[in-house]
Amino acid sequence: MTDVLRLTEHRPRRRVCLSAPQAALLAASGLVTVAPEPDGLWRVNADREMVGSVRLSAGGESIELVITPKLAVQRLFFLLGYAQTGMTWHREAVDVQQHDDLVPAVAHAFARMCERALGQGVLMGYRTVEESAPVIRGRLRTAEQIRRRYGGLLPAEVRYDDHTADIAENRILLAAARRLMRAPGTSPGTRALLRRVAVRLDGVSALPPGRQLPVWQPSRLNTRLQNPLRLAELVLNSHSYEFGEDHALRADGLVLRMWQVFEDFVTRALAESLGAAGGRCLLQDRRFHLDHAGTAQLRPDLVYEPPGAGAPAGVVDAKYKRSREAGSHTGDLYQMLAYCTRLGLREGHLVYAAGSGVTGSRHRLHGDPGITVHQHVLDLDTEPGVLLAQVDAVAEAVHPTKPRTTALPIIGSF
Incomplete structure (x- = not known):
């Protein structure tokens, strides 16, 4: 039977040889969908927008699952930096291009960051x-x-x-190093570096399993540790996916939700770009409800309020999916229509991770007054500077600093 199953995000793999217990493990994890095929084989699809490596085990059966992201690892690593409160890991002298899979790249990057940071001495x-x-x-x-x-x-x-040395920062680093040493796919060389990190942190107590991570505050003293600390938090929090009521299922590894990575990148990068014009950006804004009773809460990804306005002037929602021509993703239009109606806005913005539609196109919706929904597409497989320039263009559409000179193409009406 298959001991290591390798998949690519959103690409089904057919005629996989699995035992019935292994298929049950995969189905119970919720990380992939599993369906039987003729001749006792299986069809497995990584369609849950999750990537990474994990070893699943229960009742004496086990299988190692590796889901490779569609996006190149070095590009994904850049997005992760923004997902973790804007840490610019891509500027670190860490060679992640040599890794095709996510977990080996994260483990190697974390080990190298810790080696440099702790080389100056353990923080006391x-x-x-x-x-x-x-x-x-x-x-x-x-x-x-x-x-x-x-x-x-x-x-x-x-x-x-x-x-x-037994402080919150060192406890987090030690816990992440130990978890990555156990993670499937971590190379022997990286494991050796991680063991050196653990040795340097000798005397630091282990984090109790199942507890929340200790709180640390960025300061001048821990500046050199902040990048590895953010990456360590990403590693330790990646175990938060649920396995329903199957408490016998054990999982060791690192799994990321790509929709969350994309959403965090878009909102944080947009907030940074819009911040240059002043005002404030509210992420996952929970102030508004669709009904008067306050039972139907709205939670747009980003709400922008310009300086001195005291009211929303722009709303953005990020979608980790492919935009298409007119007639599809009607649900996204309904959602943005609700946001704009409640916030009293004439325009809203949808940002997609890829698409065949026209970037900067718009949908003019029926109603009085009419609402226009702008559709933006980001090319994630490009250099960081180019990608951030695309985000700046979206920010300019949300809060123009100068009048538009050209009309945007209208995709259709709704």
């Missing part, structure tokens, strides 16, 4: 410790001492600040 910090001690150190917790040891002097209930 102060951590507040409360404990029972045989000697008084720091401050005596009087109330706790009386409550727990009334009449006794020792041990003492004390609180003090300890200068240690």
Whole structure:
């Protein structure tokens, strides 16, 4: 039977030799769709907009699933930087072009980033410790001492600040290094680098499984760690996909939702571009409802308010799918119509990840007053500078800084 199943995002693979338990594992994961074919073979399709590598196991059966993104890894890596609060990983001296799969590229990049950052020494910090001690150190917790040891002097209930490497930043880095060492597809050379990271972080305590990541704040002291920390958070949070009620299913690896990566890139890059003109951009704005009772909440990807306006002037929704000619994606038009109607706007903007339609085209919808929905298409498989220039063009359409000199083509009416 198949031990390693390699797929490409949105491309079905036919006549796959799987055992019935392996097919059940894949179906239970929700990462792919599985359908039987003649002669006991299977058709597997990576149509859930997820990419990465994961080892699935339950009841003694296991299979390693690798889903390669359609987008080149170095392009995807650039998008991930914006998905993680705008960190520009593509500017790091990390060679990800040599990797065709996502997980080896992420593991190698993380190991190299940590090697450079920790090469200057492990970051130390102060951590507040409360404990029972045989000697008084720091401050005596009087109330706790009386409550727990009334009449006794020792041990003492004390609180003090300890200068240690066991801080939130180092805990996150250590947890990510250990997870990537276990991830399928990580090369022996990268695993050796990750082991060196773990050795440098000796004395740092492990994160309890299932707990939220500790909170850290960017500062001058941890500047050199911020890029690897953002990437570590991406690795550790990638385990958040659900497996329904099948608690026996175990998964080890790294899986990313491509629609979320695209949405985060578009909104953060647009917010950065629109920010040059002032005002504010609200991401996933939850202030508005479609009904008066407030039960039908709207959540547009981005709402732009220019300086001093106090009201929305633009709305954008990102779609990780291919735009097409008139007559398709009617649901997207309904959604944007609801946004514009509720926000009192005459224009709305849809941004697609690819398409055969005309970039910058528009749909003029029926109604009084009429609403125009602009359709934009980004070419993700291009250089970062060119892609950001495309985003700037979308920002210019959302909030023009100068009058348009040419009319946009009208795709159709609705």
